[in-house]
Amino acid sequence: MRRPRTLVRLVLTTGLVASLATAAAGASAADPAPETGATKSDNITHLASVPMTGPLAGSVNTDIAFAGKKAYVGNYNGFQIYDIANPAKPTLISQVHCPGSQNDVSVYAGLLFLSTDSSRSDSSCQSVPQSATIKESWEGIKIFDVRDPANPKYIAAVETHCGSHTHTLVPDKRGKSVYVYNSSYFPRDTFPDCLPPGDKIDIVKVPLKEPAKAAVVASPVLFPDGGFPGSPTGTATSGCHDITAFPSKNIAAAACMGDGVLLDISKPEAPKVIDRVQDAANFAFWHGATFNGNGTKVVFQDELGGGGGAECTPEVGPNKGATAIFDIKKRKLVFQSYYKIARHQLDTENCVAHNGSLIPVPGRDIVVQAWYQGGFSVWDFTDSKRPKEIGFFDRPAIEPESFGGYWSVYYYNGAIYGTESVKAFDVFKIKDRRTDLANLVKLKELNVQTQPALWR
DSSP, X not given: OOOOOOSOOOOOOSOOOOOOOBOOOOOBOBOOOOOTTOEEOTTEEEEEEEEOOGGGTTSOEEEEEEETTEEEEEEXXXXXXXXXXXXXXXXXXXXXXXXXXXXXXXXXTTEEEEEEOSOBSSSSTTOOBOOTTSTTOBOEEEEEEOSSTTSOEEEEEEEOTTOOSEEEEEEOTTSSEEEEEEEOOOOOTTOTTSOTTOOBOEEEEEETTOGGGOEEEEOOBSOTTOOOOOOSSSOOOSSOSEEEEEGGGTEEEEEEBTEEEEEEOSSTTSOEXXXXXXXXXXXXXXXXXXXXXXXXXXXXXXXXXGGSSBOOSTTTOSSSSOEEEEEEETTEEXXXXXXXXXXXXXXXXXXXXXXXXXXOOTTOOEEEEEOBTTOEEEEEOSSTTXXXXXXXXXXXXXXXXXXXXXXXXXXXXXXXXXXXXXXXXEEEEEOOTTTGGGGGOOOSEEBTTBOOOOOO
């Protein structure tokens, strides 16, 4: 989600708080509450719903990462860890109170990475909001040791240019380090640590044996001649919102406000732009990307309205606030079609294309994708020009009128997991001959923005 940058830009403080309180509530899933007006396809079953609790309740759930039989869920007030050994009965193991929107999460080799994109008084979990106009303010990436999921330990923080809205992991091929590609945007002349033009990303190198030595090692400029200049309906490029890596092919797809970008990441500290595309007619904000299973296609989301708008109405139409499908041909992005849910939502319901993931079906290109109060959709883009929906779940409008719905909906090892942003952590099952083979694919770890090659 895109939030206005009104408060923040920062500098790294030297002192780190090495410990923090974690609350293992022992909460487990209640049966999914029946909701009058909810609709779904017959192939979708709602397995479980765990309400938000403790210091994270009343805030906003965001991204999800997976490792083994654990799910790590970001929240504007921190993060929570769930045991998902039985997807129908997820159990809360611990939660960490550490405010700093959006708190997008990734996990790798026992480490958890957390994006802080609100200007804070310092890098600790006890920080308070502080204006980005103050040089000493802080925002960036926090690192936790989560090898003991019941007792996460805060071990390091790295300040990044313009903070960290989202981040992407790119493992070092030697297995000694992991790179963190940091995305942020909306620089201002009054923010001493986030000055225009905002044409670069930061790359943090994290030595796996000494993660406390993590540091920014490069800040490559992606738009030396300037990005998309903006249009009456499209956002000018002043940074990237999100990057999805496909390490086995040494490529990444960057969603950069007004630009969709294909990157060569064969040298992780020196990514190069291979191709750039723009869509002034229909795309307002290039938000995120998902590759297919062999890296020959990529879909980009348009977050029209910043996640808070009602963009699934007849007036908006099928091509705006949608997902665009591109084939990758000779290292070029070739547009094929748009996909958008056909179920029109009320003009009081925030609804737009948002975070999704691949469902790993051999020989098919299928994703599950969140649409906020539009619920989520499972759709097939094997035929890039003719995408089609094969399953869905749609909650009724939130009353009274307010922000809500699914922020992230991801498939992992046989189940679909979703962050209903202001309510709960939800689990679903899809039973369909078109997706059943995905149950045979078992991953040890999944960060959706770091896609594994599933087949060649």
